[in-house]
Amino acid sequence: MRPIPERKRRDVLSLLDRGVSSRKIEAKLKVGRSTVDRGRAAFRPNACKVPAGRPRKLSTTDRRKLVRMVTSGQVDNAVLLAQEVRNTKGIDINAETVRRALRETGLRVSAKKKKPRLLPRHVKQRLEFAEKYRHWTLEDWSRVLCSDETKINRWGSDGRVWVWKKPSSQL
Numbered sequence: 001m002r003p004i005p006e007r008k009r010r011d012v013l014s015l016l017d018r019g020v021s022s023r024k025i026e027a028k029l030k031v032g033r034s035t036v037d038r039g040r041a042a043f044r045p046n047a048c049k050v051p052a053g054r055p056r057k058l059s060t061t062d063r064r065k066l067v068r069m070v071t072s073g074q075v076d077n078a079v080l081l082a083q084e085v086r087n088t089k090g091i092d093i094n095a096e097t098v099r100r101a102l103r104e105t106g107l108r109v110s111a112k113k114k115k116p117r118l119l120p121r122h123v124k125q126r127l128e129f130a131e132k133y134r135h136w137t138l139e140d141w142s143r144v145l146c147s148d149e150t151k152i153n154r155w156g157s158d159g160r161v162w163v164w165k166k167p168s169s170q171l
Contacts, residue, residue: 004031012039021050057093058085063101070102070164077162078102102164112161 004012008029015025016039026033040047058066066081075081078098085093099109133140 004035009039012036013043016040016044016047019048019050057091057097058101062089062091063105066098066101067105067107070107071166106166107164108167109162109164112163 008031011029012025012031012035015028016036020028022033022036022040025031025036062085066085069075069081069084075084078095082093082095082098085091085098102109
């Protein structure tokens with residue numbers, strides 16, 4: 001492996017300093033890309049590489065807004081969130097892109113629990129009820145009529161409801 005001339009090395013380093021990609025330097029100066037990459041590793045180890053791949057449709061600000069909308073309850077799912085982004089930002093975005101962005105920010109999707117959450121006042125009311133009727137006998141309870149409040153859907157089920165939440169939070 002023969003060394004490249006000093007002038008060419010300086011040209012490679014100056015183009016690297018300006019943020020030009022390895023491929024463009026290779027084409028412009030007629031040197032191998034591995035030579036450019038070795039020069040970067042030896043003389044400019046902290047130089048920023050040109051980002052590869054397709055640019056993201058959503059900026060970091062957009063991603064934070066998505067998370068805020070989901071966690072605050074403004075929007076329930078990724079499909080509605082994608083529609084909201086299309087209407088407000090004018091960005092043509094797929095619901096799967098929104099799901100991926102939410103997952104990358106640390107949110108997880110899970111099936112919503114069907115039972116309501118017990119608030120401290122509910123716990124207090126239950127305790128008061130239990131203490132009030134603690135001395136009732138089986139005969140006293142036989143005079144009470146209990147009704148089963150079952151919800152019946154005539155046209156299909158409500159199905160599962162999915163929610164986005166942080167992994168540590170409980171719903």
